Amino acid sequence: MTDKADSSLARMLSVLDLFSDQRLHWSAEDISEALGVSLPTSYRYVKTLGDAGLLRRGPDAQFTLGPRIVVLDHYIRQADPVLQRGIPFMRELVKQTGFDCVVSSLYGDQLLDTHREYGSMPADLSYGRGRPRPLFLGGAAKVILAGLPTPQLHRLLDSHRDEVAAAGLPTDWPTFRRYYSQIRKDGRYFSNGELEPQLAALAVPLHDADGSVIGALSLVTTVQRMAVIDLDKLTPLIQRAAQEIAARLR
Structure with missing residues (x-):
């Protein structure tokens, strides 16, 4: 994997770090602004993470953490x-x-x-x-x-x-x-x-x-x-x- 691909993957995964007790919902527009990426890039990130179950889209176009997180936590406990x-x-x-x-x-x-x-x-x-x-x-x-x-x-x-x-x-x-x-x-x-x-x-x-x-x-x-x-x-x-x-x- 190239350095550019590594950087893109790291930036995409940094979307998950935006979630906290203080803010549990993010729009693609807000993610774009917070990470300093273009809006099309932000949409690509949330789609990829959503397809993996790491994000879930709500009816108001706000994203929350997805159910895959719960599954992974179960595996962490077991291991x-x-x-x-x-x-x-x-x-x-x-x-x-x-x-x-x-x-x-x-x-x-x-x-x-x-x-x-x-x-x-x-x-x-x-x-x-x-x-x-x-x-x-x-x-x-x-x-x-x-x-x-x-x-x-x-x-x-x-x-x-x-x-x-x-x-x-x-x-x-x-x-x-x-x-x-x-x-x-x-x-x-x-x-x-x-x-x-x-x-x-x-x-x-x-x-x-x-x-x-x-x-x-x-x-x-x-x-x-x-x-x-x-x-x-x-x-x-x-x-x-x-x-x-x-x-x-x-």
Whole structure:
């Protein structure tokens, strides 16, 4: 495939990146303007993506994401090794604690929850599978970023400095690095009303066979319920589950 064809394919696929919580419907005209392509090119893109089931045209000539996305998500769940090996341990944690158990992973610059097991009193979470979470708030985000290679962490700071400041974190690299180094040393992070004011979470990293951090395992409940819990007793439970999952990934 030529460089020109590669570029055209990448531009066409970038149509999918336009969809977000803030905007779920796009016309061909709006896509043309957003991507800086001609209107005929925009129509060609949406037709090709529509034929593949990745877009669906509504009666008002507005396009939404298509049903093929749902099918692909099903296949992703089936193929995800963390879910294949981790769900039994997540269910055991829920049984032991009564709290929700969530696994999260970093994909590029997006932090996503990939699975949730519900506890006896399910938490009212604003974020769920597929909805990107803030990169610099909450237990899962903190333990994942703490385990990143230094160059990758530095790049995230450089490219998201405004978000870092909004999260109340240091924006100078030495202090930023020390902040995450301490979390990595602790091996856990307790978030108390940080991501959502009514919720608390205890998160630990999930490691791959080579020791690299591939995600986070979190126990989530209300601030009130977590307030009466001894974190020093809760931490070994979730750390043991994370270790068991990592061992099976090997």
